Amino acid sequence: HKILIKKLGVEISDKNLKKYVEKIKNEILIKSGNRKLIINTYIFKSKTLNAFTSFGGYIYFSTAMLNLLTKDELYALMCHEIAHIISPDHSEILSLSILYKNLKVTRSKSDAIIVSKSDPKNIFFKKYIMKKFRDNEYEADKIALDLISKTGYDPRFLILFLKKMEKYSQTITGSAKVFSTHPNIKDRIERAEALIDKSSSENASTRIAVGTD
Numbered sequence: 001h002k003i004l005i006k007k008l009g010v011e012i013s014d015k016n017l018k019k020y021v022e023k024i025k026n027e028i029l030i031k032s033g034n035r036k037l038i039i040n041t042y043i044f045k046s047k048t049l050n051a052f053t054s055f056g057g058y059i060y061f062s063t064a065m066l067n068l069l070t071k072d073e074l075y076a077l078m079c080h081e082i083a084h085i086i087s088p089d090h091s092e093i094l095s096l097s098i099l100y101k102n103l104k105v106t107r108s109k110s111d112a113i114i115v116s117k118s119d120p121k122n123i124f125f126k127k128y129i130m131k132k133f134r135d136n137e138y139e140a141d142k143i144a145l146d147l148i149s150k151t152g153y154d155p156r157f158l159i160l161f162l163k164k165m166e167k168y169s170q171t172i173t174g175s176a177k178v179f180s181t182h183p184n185i186k187d188r189i190e191r192a193e194a195l196i197d198k199s200s201s202e203n204a205s206t207r208i209a210v211g212t213d
Contacts, residue, residue, distance in 0.1 A: 011044060
């Protein structure tokens with residue numbers, strides 16, 4: 001966290017904005033049954049749309065992101081970031097990211113993994129980590145939908161958020177997509193919509209079964 005602060009700059013002094021973000025975070029934690037989970041939010045001034053988590057239960061938001069989103073969309077984003085912290089894979093992925101900067105991982109002719117000093121052109125390890133990151137994004141979306149539902153809000157808030165991100169960001173294609181830490185936004189929207197439809201169908205079936213004589 002201290003290292004990130006040096007890069008991001010001092011936290012904004014807008015008490016109302018910080019209170020607004022904290023209120024949404026606390027409401028989600030309480031209503032979803034995670035009131036004992038300790039999460040700190042940090043708002044930094046930036047014109048770039050950004051939100052991410054780090055070790056120690058920190059969630060970082062840029063002012064540009066907060067100014068762009070409606071309350072419903074921020075609610076969905078907050079659930080997504082909390083989902084990263086809840087996810088058992090999150091610490092592993094962050095650790096792998098650090099290792100990538102310090103270690104070189106390659107395969108021998110016998111397909112064994114060889115670990116040595118870091119190499120900025122280490123394609124094998126980079127592709128592996130990027131895939132782990134993208135898989136974790138899908139998992140965070142899935143957990144976020146569950147968190148939103150538990151709080152009594154509409155899980156389609158996540159779709160609204162993703163569609164706004166799609167509008168304000170260029171779709172990554174070609175070779176760049178292979179090394180992106182986030183999946184294609186359209187892919188995330190389609191997966192989220194499928195999960196919502198599946199959940200709605202299951203809930204409808206349950207209601208019919210309960211009402212059956």
